[in-house]
Amino acid sequence: MSRARARRRRLNLRFAALCLMAVFLLAGAVIWLAAGRGLPAEGVEVPDYVRQDFLTVNPWSRPGTPLEKVDGVVIHYVGNPSTTAQANRNYFESLSSGETETYASSHFVVGLEGEVIQCIPLTEIAYASNIRNDDTVAIEVCHPDETGEFSPVTYQRVVELTAWLCRTFGLDPETDVIRHYDVTEKLCPLYYVEHPEAWDAFRADVAAEMDRQTAVS
Template sequence: MATRHRKRTRGITPAPLLLALAFLCFGAWVLLRSRPSDVQAPGWVEQQFLTENPWSRPGDKLKEVRGVVIHYVGNPGTSAQANRNYFESLSTGEEDTYASAHFVVGLEGEVIQCIPLTEIAYASNSRNDDTVAVEVCHPDETGQFSDVTYGQVVELTAWLCETYHLKPNEDVIRHYDVTGKICPKYYVDHEDAWTQFLSDVEARLNEGFEKED
């Protein structure tokens, strides 16, 4: 009786498989890092969420967070509370205006959160689906932020970069960079001031943040 020999099957080279698996894992990791979640805002943020409505808080889910967009309110001398209340007033539909932001930073450095970080805000046109919007109050027509406001915008933006693993020089942009609108005015008119802002955010990000209980 002839001895049967098992035919050897040629094994698939493991290297390409491992490489493909590594790419898949990396892609999933990047996606999870940028996916919005129920993030706990720092203690210095006051949450005053808008009433859900079609005009300023539609309740649509934020697909991912790929950037932070900086705006200026365009109304010199107005407070964070006044601007938050304006967004709330749009809920009646009487003004036929769509507008909001996730955060408003005030003249005294106060920060009000208007929209949860899991939802879109009506702020940045084509980038509403993948960015967090920050509106900033300013004392005069130039649109330049006061020192205390500026410092808090740096703090908030750096915290958002830390939370969503963003790079300030790539992922922090102006409304101007999305639509060409002169917003935030001073930081469009003075490119050097915008560059300095990004550097300040980078420096604050590099310092790190302590986790709050």
């Protein structure tokens, strides 16, 4: 066989191999698309301590817009001392009338006794964190007084919930757990803006809780 014919044969074999590889990749892509990628939180079950009481779908507090990625958790405080998780959830629901033309909601509200109400599915955005609504999960936290400091039982539950969210979505509490203040410079959550050392301690507690949850899972 001449050198030219041998070279053409090698080129033809390479071309056939590349075509075969392309067919396999295309078939895989078709199957993947047919199955549907879904949303990051699709099929995720929340912890037992979370009570789901979803808002009705409406333009003001639950628009039903898909949450297509989760890059962070945003911590808020309700700003209304001594109010309960249920009262704050009901406030979000009241916005559905549109009378006040106010956009507000949160995925979770953590109450004064450590109770947790989920207002928005994790597959949808909440109106809580302005330009970060599209890629974050929001937690509103109740507090007993004007300082905005969380009570011990509330604090522990927020740590637990935030750690679970970080584990679920592969987040780093050092960089991906933020305050509303870090998005808009609004003084929220107030105590943890005015006391940055307390905020650093919170994120460290979340990291430690992640390790604990991993160890017992």
